[in-house]
Amino acid sequence: MLKGLCRFTGVVALVCSTFSSALRADNSTQVYTGTLGKTPIVLEVNPDTGDGRYFYQKYRKDLVLSGTKEGEMLVLEEGDETQPHPSMRLQPTPDGWSGEWTSAEGKVLKVELQQAKLAPVPADTLPYLVQLHDKWPYEYLRLLGLKLKQGQTENFMGYTLQWWSEPQSKIQLFEVVSGYSGQARERINQQLMARLWRGVTGYFECANDYTATNYDQLSQPMWMTTSVMSTVISTDSYCGGSLSDQDNEALNFDAKTGNALTLEDVLWVGQGKPLHFERNYYQDDSSQAWSDYRTEEWTPWLLAQLLRLYPNEMTAKPETEDNDCRYNSEDPWSYPGWYFTEKGIKLAPSYMHSAAACRNTGWSVLPYSVVKQHPGGIALQLP
Structure with a gap:
């Protein structure tokens, strides 16, 4: 089950003859990899407006960009208007952008960006990560290189659970390692691990250098029988603005098949099917x-x-x-x-x-x- 996750741990490679074609995050934004000074970054931007974001590969935290066009040049402002902030001035190149980043204090660094190209994923990669690779390359590149750390083993209602955590974000969740059929257990675990990685993504999206933020997440198994299973993920977060947020998300499964259950799968008070x-x-x-x-x-x-x-x-x-x-x-x-x-x-x-x-x-x-x-x-x- 974890082979796909274990393989999702390599160093980001930017040039390879086997890489896929250039990737777009959606119809309006493009994803680039390159360097700011000597530091590797990943940038996602709408080339028509300059709105976007980027992260340093070392830190993975989003830095929000707002932009304008000056002819073909992109002028990108980092952060908000409440304080001095860095900016980028980028000219298009045949395969990306080239220009300069200027800090609020006037320090200037060279920026070189190329359209992101990703190596094909191994056949046994977690389906959630395959989806990111194919549709959301910015998020895929953010997670690339992270490893899960094995935690404690727990017995819950007669089922053995293996806990895993991502050390930098401290997001954790478990896999079911005994009980249920092999196929059902694999489907359940794929969805649990997808939710773990979603939590890691949420942590890095929330964190930024301009506001004191926090993102704490707690996962708890709630009910496990031969028929159904539930776990709850509780998140307390403050990602800027005037209010913090508390959210409880439940994952519910048909333990016979491993498929996710909606409320209508369990309870229906309407007409028809x-x-x-x-x-x-x-x-x-x-x-x-x-x-x-x-x-x-x-x-x-x-x-x-x-x-x-x-x-x-x-x-x-x-x-x-x-x-x-x-x-x-x-x-x-x-x-x-x-x-x-x-x-x-x-x-x-x-x-x-x-x-x-x-x-x-x-x-x-x-x-x-x-x-x-x-x-x-x-x-x-x-x-």
């Missing part, structure tokens, strides 16, 4: 039918169930006006987080960053006796 819709982390995918179901059928039904099961909690008056969670309104329950527990499905209401504390409900469990009356699209053995 249950929908199956998964949001894509790197794309703003949407489904109108799914959104309509959530707002028109799911939310009114769930609100009625919670008011019946937890009337005091749902209608509790706030201590202060600023802490008015309004659990008895529909908005928090249209797109809740969820995971399996011993007694039922734990639902976490969704709130904006400013009301993140309202997400922490210890009581909002939908009992399996209710869930089983409204089976979802996949047959599951629930308690």
Whole structure:
């Protein structure tokens, strides 16, 4: 399972006859590798506007760029307008850009950039990393060279878990090393390791040299049986701006197949065949039918169930006006987080960053006796 990860540890090579063609991150931005002075960097930029970002390979942290065009020249300003900052002036070359970087103090360094070209990935590379290689080369290059460190082994509900961490970011998650069929375990572990690397990417995207930031992430297995599995990843972060953020993301799996489960796979209260819709982390995918179901059928039904099961909690008056969670309104329950527990499905209401504390409900469990009356699209053995 980890061979693909172990191979994802080489030094970034910039020139090789076997490399693929030049890469574009999407339709508007291009990715370049090269040097600032003598230091290797990776830069992603919209050549029409100059907006973009770059990182030093040694540190991997994003440095945001805003730009203008002066004829063919790109003038890139680093950081924000609250303080003096470095800038780049770049002229196009046949395979990239060439120019100068000037610090806020006036120090000048040469910049040489070529369009990024990546070596093909080995056949056993983690699918998530293959996706980055093919579609998001900037993020692939950011992770290239990082290694996971093996941590403790844990027994949880009769299953053996092996923990792994990335030392620089301290992001960690586990693999399942015993229990479940080999195929199901491989699929589960691929998704767990993808989430670990997503956390590493989030750490480096959050960090910058102009604002004091923090990005702390804690992963915890919640429930594991022969039928289903849940783990929760909790993230506390401050990446600039006026507010910090708290987020809990659950990963839920069908333990028989290893496939990820959506709420509609487990519980369906609509008409017709249950929908199956998964949001894509790197794309703003949407489904109108799914959104309509959530707002028109799911939310009114769930609100009625919670008011019946937890009337005091749902209608509790706030201590202060600023802490008015309004659990008895529909908005928090249209797109809740969820995971399996011993007694039922734990639902976490969704709130904006400013009301993140309202997400922490210890009581909002939908009992399996209710869930089983409204089976979802996949047959599951629930308690």
